[in-house]
Amino acid sequence: MNEDVIIDSDSRQRDIWPQMREEATRAAAGEPVLASYFHNTVLRHKSLDDALAYQLASVLDHSALTATSLQEVIAGALRADPQISRCMQADICAWYDRDPACDQYLTPFLYFKGFHALQSHRVAHWLWSEGRHTLALYIQSRVSEQFAVDIHPAARFGCGIMIDHATGLVVGETCVVEDDVSILHSVTLGGSGSGGGDRHPKIGRGVMIGAGAKVLGPVRISEGVKIAAGSLVLRDVPAHATVAGVPARIVGRSAAAPAYTMDQTLDSEE
Known part of the structure; x- marks a missing residue:
C-alpha cells in the first residue's frame, strides 16, 4: 500500500x-x-x-x-x-x-x-x-x-470511518484503516509482541469489526470482511469472509460492504 x-x-x-x-x-x-x-x-x-x-x-x-x-x-x-x-x-x-x-x-x-x-x-x-x-x-x-479511545498518532485512517460508541478502542502505531470501515467499541487493532517495525493490522475497505474484537499483529483483513463481536483474529482474512471465534475462523461469506449494513448476525451471509 x-x-x-x-x-x-x-x-x-x-x-x-x-x-x-x-x-x-x-x-x-x-x-x-x-x-x-x-x-x-x-x-x-x-x-x-x-x-x-x-x-x-x-x-x-x-x-x-x-x-x-x-x-x-x-x-x-x-x-x-x-x-x-x-x-x-x-x-x-x-x-x-x-x-x-x-x-x-x-x-x-x-x-x-x-x-x-x-x-x-x-x-x-x-x-x-x-x-x-x-x-x-x-x-x-x-x-x-x-x-x-487510544489511537497512536502514526496510525493511518481513510475516509468514511464510523467508530460507534468508541469506548475502549485501541489502535497501534503501524495500523492502516482504509475507507468505509465501521468499528464498534472495545476493539483492539494491536501488535502481537515486543518487536518493532510493521506490527499492526491492515484493515481493508468496507470492513466491519464487531464489538470487543481483537485483531493482533501485521495481518491483512481484506476488503468487505465481517469480524464478529468478541473474535480474536491472528491471521490474514480473505475478501468478503465472515470470521468468528477465539481464535477466529471463517464461518461464512459477508455482504459486499458489511460496514454499510452493520449486520451483526452470522446466519444471513450472502
Missing part, C-alpha cells in the same frame, strides 16, 4: 454544512436553554472547518494547553491539509447513513465521542507527519483521557 491512504470518497461528498446550520437553528428554537450552545458551536462559524476547530478545542481543553491555543493548532492543520476536512465530512455522512440512532448530520459532530476522537486523531496524525511528535502525543493522551 502507498504511504498515504488512497481516498476516493469524493463521489459520496455532500455539502452538509448548510444542512447542519439548519439543524442547529431548529434545535436552538426547540430548546431555548441551549440556544447559546448551538450558536457557539455551529451558527457563529463561517465554515464547517472553523466549527470543527472550535468543537475539538472545547472538548480537549486543559490547563496545560488551553482551548484558544488548541483551536489555532487545529485550524492550522485543516488549512495545511484539506484531506482532513474531506475525510471528516465523509465520516459525518458515514454515521448518518449507517447508525439508526443518528438522524441528523449535526448529531455526531456535537455529541459522539467516536467522531471527536477520530477527528482529533486526524489532527494528531498531521502533526506527527510534520515531525511535531510531542504535540501529537499530547493530543493522543488527551483523547485517551477524555474519550477512552
Whole structure:
C-alpha cells in the first residue's frame, strides 16, 4: 500500500454544512436553554472547518494547553491539509447513513465521542507527519483521557470511518484503516509482541469489526470482511469472509460492504 491512504470518497461528498446550520437553528428554537450552545458551536462559524476547530478545542481543553491555543493548532492543520476536512465530512455522512440512532448530520459532530476522537486523531496524525511528535502525543493522551479511545498518532485512517460508541478502542502505531470501515467499541487493532517495525493490522475497505474484537499483529483483513463481536483474529482474512471465534475462523461469506449494513448476525451471509 502507498504511504498515504488512497481516498476516493469524493463521489459520496455532500455539502452538509448548510444542512447542519439548519439543524442547529431548529434545535436552538426547540430548546431555548441551549440556544447559546448551538450558536457557539455551529451558527457563529463561517465554515464547517472553523466549527470543527472550535468543537475539538472545547472538548480537549486543559490547563496545560488551553482551548484558544488548541483551536489555532487545529485550524492550522485543516488549512495545511484539506484531506482532513474531506475525510471528516465523509465520516459525518458515514454515521448518518449507517447508525439508526443518528438522524441528523449535526448529531455526531456535537455529541459522539467516536467522531471527536477520530477527528482529533486526524489532527494528531498531521502533526506527527510534520515531525511535531510531542504535540501529537499530547493530543493522543488527551483523547485517551477524555474519550477512552487510544489511537497512536502514526496510525493511518481513510475516509468514511464510523467508530460507534468508541469506548475502549485501541489502535497501534503501524495500523492502516482504509475507507468505509465501521468499528464498534472495545476493539483492539494491536501488535502481537515486543518487536518493532510493521506490527499492526491492515484493515481493508468496507470492513466491519464487531464489538470487543481483537485483531493482533501485521495481518491483512481484506476488503468487505465481517469480524464478529468478541473474535480474536491472528491471521490474514480473505475478501468478503465472515470470521468468528477465539481464535477466529471463517464461518461464512459477508455482504459486499458489511460496514454499510452493520449486520451483526452470522446466519444471513450472502
